[in-house]
Amino acid sequence: MRISKAYQYLVTSIKISYIKLFLCIKVLKRADTGVRTLPGLAQGKSLMRWFQHLSIRVKILVIPVLASLGFAGYLAYSYAVLSDNSARFFYIRDISFPVIEQIDHGLVRLERIKEVLNAAVASDESDLLDDADRMAQETRQSLQYLQQLVPDQQSDIQLLLEGFQSYYQQARALSLAMLDG
Numbered sequence: 001m002r003i004s005k006a007y008q009y010l011v012t013s014i015k016i017s018y019i020k021l022f023l024c025i026k027v028l029k030r031a032d033t034g035v036r037t038l039p040g041l042a043q044g045k046s047l048m049r050w051f052q053h054l055s056i057r058v059k060i061l062v063i064p065v066l067a068s069l070g071f072a073g074y075l076a077y078s079y080a081v082l083s084d085n086s087a088r089f090f091y092i093r094d095i096s097f098p099v100i101e102q103i104d105h106g107l108v109r110l111e112r113i114k115e116v117l118n119a120a121v122a123s124d125e126s127d128l129l130d131d132a133d134r135m136a137q138e139t140r141q142s143l144q145y146l147q148q149l150v151p152d153q154q155s156d157i158q159l160l161l162e163g164f165q166s167y168y169q170q171a172r173a174l175s176l177a178m179l180d181g
Contacts, residue, residue: 099150102142109139113168117175126179129172136168 051059113135120128143161147154 095149099146102146106139106142109135109142110164113139114171117171121175121178124179126176129175132172139164
């Protein structure tokens with residue numbers, strides 16, 4: 001009894017599978033008539049029919065051709081990304097990093113100028129003003145170098161240079177006046 005029920009279940013599932021397969025084939029045949037054809041193919045032939053009539057040799061050769069095309073696309077994309085990254089790297093190396101370095105040195109020099117002017121007044125030594133003059137000249141040269149390095153920011157750097165000149169002239173004059181008494 002058990003064998004016959006299992007056998008009947010198996011036969012029924014096979015019949016259902018055949019019916020599904022038959023329905024799928026009918027649907028595919030109906031859908032096959034609306035498929036676009038490649039230029040140069042006879043009217044009404046679909047891409048799949050065209051591909052089915054190719055020899056095994058050609059079908060096997062299609063795989064490496066498609067893989068080569070995919071690799072060429074990947075290579076072109078990688079080259080474009082690498083070129084963009086390379087240009088960005090050169091910009092950072094040649095412009096951004098030197099600008100940041102000059103600004104950092106300028107801030108250190110500005111702080112050092114302030115300390116030297118304070119020390120000159122505190123110790124009553126006018127020789128320290130020469131050191132401050134030297135550091136101020138280095139700061140001016142650094143700002144002029146920045147103007148050459150980043151020409152599109154030249155007006156902003158010129159404002160910084162003028163502001164520094166004004167600050168240093170007033171700070172030096174005040175220190176000198178305090179030294180003279």
